Amino acid sequence: MANKIKETINSELERLVGRFMRNTDLEIATLVAAFKKSDFLAINRIGHNIKGTALNYGFKHLAEIGRSIEKAGADEDVENIERLLLCLKDYVVCVEIEFEED
Template sequence: MGLKIVERIDKDLQVLIPGFMDITHKEIKDLEQALVLGDMSVAARIGHNIKGSALNYGFVHLGDIGRRIESSAAQNRHKKVQAELEMLKDYVDRVEVTFV
């Protein structure tokens, strides 16, 4: 396991973060399924959702991953989306939230 990825999140959002992370885990599973099916439109939508919700909560690095997934899926770059999915999984494993 690599170093922790620290995200500084507004303390007012603290009660919402567990639910947000549960949704992120579901989106990972949905993205895996979209890749199995080769459905890049669904993959792009998931990337878009990850990007938007992550940035709304203040998860900057996660927002970047979502943006890259959305863009790569829109360009029908299956292998790039797969690589970003692996980055997403790694991120979720290593993220540590600091409430400020």
């Protein structure tokens, strides 16, 4: 298992984070399905959505993974997409969320 990844999130979002993480799990499943079909447009779009939503919540590491998936989808980079899917799966297992006040 990978090392823990710490994300510091505004405490005002605390009640929303559980749903956000469940949605991230759904996006992973959708990405895996798109990857199996070589649907690079969907991979690009989902990576873009992950990046944007993660940034809105303050998940900087997750946003970077989303950005990389977005680019790999645009480039149709199969090997990188496969590696990034593993990174994304590891991320949701390893992330430690710390809440801070403004």
